[in-house]
Amino acid sequence: MHVLVVHNRYSSAQPSGENRVVDEEAGLLRAAGHRVDVFERRSDDIAARSLLGKAAVPLLVPWNPAVRSQLAARLRTSRPDVVHVHNVFPLLSPAVLAACADVGVPVVATLHNYTQVCPPGTLHRDGKQCTECVGSKVSLPAVRHGCYRGSRLATVPLAVSQSVNRRRWWSGVERFFCISAAQRDVLVRSGMPAERLTVKHNFVPDLGTRRAGAGEHVLFLGRLAEAKGVGLLMAAWDRIAAGGGVGVPLVLAGAGPLEREVADWAAGRDDVRYVGLCEPEKCRDVVARSVAVVAPSTAMETFGLVVAEAMAAEVPAVAAGHGAFVELIEDGVTGLLHQPGDPGSLASCIRRIATEQDLNREMGKAARRRYERNFSPAVGLERLEEGYRTAIAVRSGGGKSTPSAGDAHTGSRRGTRASRDGGM
Incomplete structure (x- = not known):
């Protein structure tokens, strides 16, 4: 398959597990013989912008029209089989979904956090779990509490984007990859379309390094x-x-x-x-x-x-x-x-x-x-390919966007059992 990966890379000042996952999945697909191209923006580039350019960044969070036209042009030229969206904050925006719709390319998206239902994506505030915005069409509590970086002003663009792009996300993505059943359960309860949500755990490369002895x-x-x-x-x-x-x-x-x-x-x-x-x-x-x-x-x-x-x-x-x-x-x-x-x-x-x-x-x-x-590479590759094939079939009218029983339910049952055993 020909896959175009769309990702806004996080700042290099802090190690990013999400950046690692994106890079490792691309490497895994290439090693399996798939063609993988990348359409990306880098948060590091914000520092080089003019003062006016930096001031304009929050306005691009809900919608970046330039990205829509640039990605659409790229899609028309390269014609990938599927687009895999990861992070779109802050420089890409959900305009990437409109570009894919313009050209008719199927989309899968990995949900690495809870940004679909919580502006900062953490379900966490003031040292405690917080679900005030889950299920709400407008995330006013997040703005009131300044949940992103402790700032009401910085939280506004995220809350606006979540509100105005909710339906675009939910209708414009053929397959969402949740990285745990626990995450999927929260998103389904929030109203996201269950038939589009499947569990695909992150994989970890086997580097052949194992513990010898009792540990230090x-x-x-x-x-x-x-x-x-x-x-x-x-x-x-x-x-x-x-x-x-x-x-x-x-x-x-x-x-x-x-x-x-x-x-x-x-x-x-x-x-x-x-x-x-x-x-x-x-x-x-x-x-x-x-x-x-x-x-x-x-x-x-x-x-x-x-x-x-x-x-x-x-x-x-x-x-x-x-x-x-x-x-x-x-x-x-x-x-x-x-x-x-x-x-x-x-x-x-x-x-x-x-x-x-x-x-x-x-x-x-x-x-x-x-x-x-x-969590091995072999399992990760199988789940990726399965998700891509499903998205392609749904877009072409040859399949239904329904997760397999194992993806949607087995993980939840396992998690429930483990929670009981853990004495929660």
Whole structure:
């Protein structure tokens, strides 16, 4: 197939899991013999704009007419079989959907977050889950609370785009890829067309790096932000330290708004190491040398790349028992789920997974088997191709936009079972 990938690349100042997914999927498709072209914009380019150009960026968020004409011209010239849309904020806008409709090219879109129903895409506000805008046609609560970057003004373009482009999204995309059943459930409850939503978990490349031995540290790898549970993890680790520790240090790798707080907390301690941002090769190594990876997010994650990466390396995880984590982790089998937001529960799970070595080893092996069944490149390629074929058939009138039973429902049942096991 000939696939055109449409993506607004996130700023290079912060590592982006979404950018990685886009690049890895393109590489996977090319390796399988498909032709993949890219139509993209880069948020990094905003800095080079004139003052007037920078001031105009918010106006382009709901609609960028230049992108519509440029993409339509590209489509008429290259005639791809399908367009795969990822992020369109802030420089592409939903005008990409109009361009595809102008030329009659089928569209699939990966929903990496909750921007269809929540302007900042997180379902998280003031340290807590928030669903005030879910199901609403106008996201006034988000504007009132300044949910995007703490600014009402910055939130307005996102809220306007969500409102005026809702029907365009829901009717202009033949197939939506949700990256977890938990995400799909939220979107269906919000009113999105269930027949167009299918679950396609992100895949993780198998780089052949697996854990040897018991591991050297407990690892947090990700954005240093409150929504990622960093404050919760520090509180839990202080409890562990007060009880004598677990024999290995906590390593925190990443950057973000809590970077200074984390660095100050770690300073002078033997049981904590803050290592900052890691290059990809270093990240793979630090994961493979872990006793366990910790993902204590207080927000409802749509996936959990670091958990899947740990599985590939035969490393179990401790994660919050909500959102996508209940699909990734079978509690007590491939890792442990802690009570969301509870530092005592998190500390107990870390202590158990770090000190019960036989259990840890068996969980690591089970995690690797789960990775091979659900998150490997072979599985990722199969789901991509299936989604593309469905979108092409629907656009040509030869098929119906209905997800398979396994895509739409099996993940939800698995997630529900895991949530019960996790004691939510």
